[in-house]
Amino acid sequence: MDNTIYYVCKYTPKEIFSGFDQPTERLDPAPTNFECAESCTHPNLCGYGKALIEEVMKRDIRRLLLVDCCDVCRRIYDVLWHQGNMEFLFLLSLPHKNTASSVSLLERELQRLQTELLALTGENFNPDKALHAWKSGIREAEQQTITEPHVRLIGAHGGTLLKEMIEQRMPLPVQDDTCTGRRMLMPAPECWSDTAYASALLNQHRSCMRMQFRIEEPDDTAVGTICHTIKFCDYYGFAYRHMRAQKEETLLKIETDCTPQSSGQLHTRIDAFAETIGAGANQIKKSENIHYIAGVDSGSTSTDAVILDREKKIVSSVILPTGAGAASGAEKALAAALESAGLKREDLDAVVTTGYGRETVGLSDASATEITCHAKGAHYLFSDARTVIDIGGQDSKVIRIDENGNVVNFVMNDKCAAGTGRFLDMMAKTLELTLPEMSELGLQWKNEVTISSMCTVFAESEVVSLVADNTAPEDIIHGLNASVAGKTSSLVKRLGGEPAYIMTGGVAQNQGVVKELSDKLGAQVYVPKEAQLCGAIGAALLAFGER
Structure with missing residues (x-):
């Protein structure tokens, strides 16, 4: 039987579990669908709530601690309690302030947890083991802290799936400071104290965005921040708006439902963000001794191609239906543009692609997102x-x-x-x-x-x-x-x-x-009269070293 106690929130008192010799593991749900969850929950429950229920049901997890940081966690608790399959199910009430009264409230919650664990294990709480876990956790957090240039991921749970996707799209490490990410408790005393632990847990660095107070040290090596929110979750949208008004760093807001769906749309946002902060994985090198450059915009409806000469003047352009395949549509558009200009493929010094099909057309020397290309094309036109x-x-x-x-x-x-x-x-x-x-x-x-x-x-x-x-x-x-x-x-x-x-x-x-x-x-x-060609124009301009 699996005796592991699973958890999700960074405010989970893992050290208490260590004091009872109970193994713990953070759940990292990334289901492909919500088949099980949707059979027992409301359809408008957020994607994270459904993902967590799906994970618990499919893995037949029987021991779980939840933190009531939001209504969804309370609903998850209600659903799992109602099903009656859990051996241990605990909902920790977390204050959203850090006053003395809040610390006292959390301390009583931790004592309630200890009582429940005593009933579960039949063992007494060992404060020395808990204190050792506290100090070890601080060392682990320090090791997880990235000191080189990186991107911060904040907001709602993103998990390994989102973190790896971001790292694959840009050549920078990602610091996970979401609500289920890096956990940075305040220093431990020499002797265990329930009050000191409650205060350290509540006042941890990189506090959750749901808290009514912020404890956050400057992150001088972060070159940009991605704020993640969950579908049907309003709170993080408001938090992002407030953050955008306060921060000077480059921000990107993305939304997922904790599944691998819509990865193509996320790729466009993340790639554009990478290009904005100068960390694009596919940085376009300036072509030397330019004669002709082609830009191809592979869109969902049409594929547009433009050829520019060394003076950045439009030599030819075409707009064709994309058709059934992005690759064939791009080939046809480029061929038509070459024919209109009286040129051959070998006359082109570079081909830069953009649009949703930019990475699949297979005929370019480089690619860039339509965000960057439309910006450059618009500046060229106006x-x-x-x-x-x-x-x-x-x-x-x-x-x-x-x-x-x-x-x-x-x-x-x-x-x-x-x-x-x-x-x-x-x-x-x-x-x-x-x-x-x-x-x-x-x-x-x-x-x-x-x-x-x-x-x-x-x-x-x-x-x-x-x-x-x-x-x-x-x-x-x-x-x-x-x-x-x-x-x-x-x-x-x-x-x-x-x-x-x-x-x-x-x-x-x-x-x-x-x-x-x-x-x-x-x-x-x-x-402009070339409005539909803007993306293709911008793509071609990037080969001239436009930044």
């Missing part, structure tokens, strides 16, 4: 731009850039088709119009129509109902344009975007969306 708004086929991006076209910060919406080119494409098909027809007709609206849902499926139902009520198509289109503009302007405001604005991507061709967006932002949104 040097006064400070905020880039890119609405593509399957995602929306807002990028703040400096006077040199470098990325300052960015946000993305890539979790659904809402507010993207695919959303408008589906609505055009519902109205039996082409996208150019839809763009032109939407400018002729007369009556306000509100599309209340941004979900593509539900919005389509609304459009069908409006058509059945004989609502004028131009008024429906205006409602759709306003809906897209509203969602995009929210992203701009969330990022703190400011004029001058430039819009790129295929949706920039929709005059109705551009007008609505300009109205909502209170400033003109500039749309």
Whole structure:
């Protein structure tokens, strides 16, 4: 029988378990699905809660300590207690303040735990063993502390899966300071004291972001911070916003559900962050004696190719449907651009790819994220731009850039088709119009129509109902344009975007969306004629040493 007592939170009093000779292990759930958990929990329980229940049920874990740092941990306790399969299940009440009363409350909780462990093991608590574990834990934390340049991972549990993914995407180590990461207790006294231990546990360095106090030493070797939150968890979003207002370091916010899903979207965010802090795993070297450079943007809907000459002037460009495969789509686009320019493949000094298919097309000398490339391309097309708004086929991006076209910060919406080119494409098909027809007709609206849902499926139902009520198509289109503009302007405001604005991507061709967006932002949104080529232009510019 497995006598290990499992835990998750960095505030778990592991040293108490050592005083009872009980082995412990931190759970690191990363399930591929929530099949077991969803049979006994509410569908809106956060991904971490489901992942933990899934892990306990599939591994048939019978001993577990939880800390009630949030409502989800309390719900996990309720579910597991109700099932009645646990031999030992303890919910530790953790104060969120560090006053003398808070320490006293935690001390009583630890004494309650000792009583439960005495009943479980039949052994008395050994303070010497607990004190030895306390001192050993401090030495272990010191060994885990990274003193070379690194990236900090903070916020909600990310686990080994997320930490390794980040380290694979950039040539820097990651310091895990999430709520289940590095555990740094205050120094131990010479003799065991329940009060001293309760205070050390509560006041540990790198305190959880849920605490109403912060104990955090300066981290001079951290070159950037990634703030991780869990789907359906609101708290860490607010904590990130506060942190962004206080910190000067480069920040990235990511969200997962504790499963390996959506890794491609995470890769784009992490790669862009790495490029922003100058730690990209695939740094592009400046080409010497340039004659021609090609940039290829492999998107979900279209693949765009641009060829620049040594003066950084556009020699040729093409926009083709991506089709069934990113690699074949990129080959066709590059071949068409070469043919248009009257060049051969060997005439190119370098090919740089970007977009979602950037790593799979197999024809480039280097690749970069669309975040970096759209920033560089936007600066090339409109040097006064400070905020880039890119609405593509399957995602929306807002990028703040400096006077040199470098990325300052960015946000993305890539979790659904809402507010993207695919959303408008589906609505055009519902109205039996082409996208150019839809763009032109939407400018002729007369009556306000509100599309209340941004979900593509539900919005389509609304459009069908409006058509059945004989609502004028131009008024429906205006409602759709306003809906897209509203969602995009929210992203701009969330990022703190400011004029001058430039819009790129295929949706920039929709005059109705551009007008609505300009109205909502209170400033003109500039749309260059090469708006859809912006990513490919930026990719090519990187080979010139643009940074």
